[in-house]
Amino acid sequence: MGMTEHDTRHKVVVIGGGYAGTLAANHLRMRTDVDITLVNPRPTFVDRVRLHQLVAGTGDATVDYGTLLGDGIALVVDSATRIDTSTRTVGLASGRALDYDHVIYAVGSSAAIPSSVSGAAEFALPIAEFEPAQRLRARLGELPLDAPVTVVGGGPTGIETAAELAEQGRTVTLVCGGTLMPSLSASGRRYVAKWLTRHGVTVREGDVVSEVRPDSVVFADGAVRPSALTIWTTGFGVPDLAAASGLRTDALGRLLTDETLTSVDDERIVAAGDAAAPSGQAVRMSCQAAGPLGAQAADTVLSHIAGTEPAPIDLALTGTCISLGRRVGVRQLARKDDAVVNLYIGGRVGARVKEMTCKLGVVKIRREARKPGSLVWLKGGPRPEQPVSAARVVTSE
Structure with missing residues (x-):
């Protein structure tokens, strides 16, 4: 019996439609004999870098997939519950199963409120995902402007959320746990702290929340402070799909891969x-890394299809951007290894750089849809000297 056209096609299921998964799906269109299915639990793309704007009501955080995905990509709105490597199927929450030749695992990350903090899971609201951000926005709408709001976490999400709310005249306390934004240079940190203080935010560095109550927070030293709404921005987790599918993961649950992301x-x-842990050493969770990792993962799959040796990941990260409300921002400069230098761009120019960076996340996905293979990124970042090698089950096409 002769081979049909259908026999020569390659089924790729991309699990997760965030920055990495959506770009990977578009990048796979570099070959015309690939059938691409994108599985995502929501019908719209969530622009996560704008969730603090959604909460404050200063911006939207969703984009229509119709404007992001290249022709021929099938979007399946469902949740993957198991990857069955023996039957090569992805099981979905609806009961459906999708056949695959290759999977791109791009399930992303989620908020993880620590169970060690009494009452946090019940009374604090996370912000890292779309639905909790919507709930937060609704809760804020019910509160008077002077109601005390506590933001737990002195990283980028905590700072941006506190700043956005303070700019609207809300009474905000930012609890850092340790240092305010440790990934900024000393001068960058001073700039952020000064802006927050000037806009009425109470910044508590070195303070730890030990309990969350419906209308207050308790600090490790026993102090109780009123809090009509407590927003939790620290801690990340990843979906347990890899572990549930019998695949090896790191301690957080990210899929263990080699340096080619396999x-x-x-x-x-x-x-x-x-959700990737190459050589057990994850790249910093960021929109900056997601696009290049998506393209690299797609390249690895295309190499597997072609029977060629995939390239190891090569990605430099260069600092971070933070918005302080709608008019001011900070672009912290760093070397290719992400080590900060004592130089930042602040003020309105910093805000413009931040806004441009946010827009680029979506622009790059659209460009990849129009012209697969168009994404370029800065290379030369550090990786472990000796990648962790492990026996892999080699399967033939």
């Missing part, structure tokens, strides 16, 4: 974005 257990599974 699973150490099965070469048909390639990871991208926040």
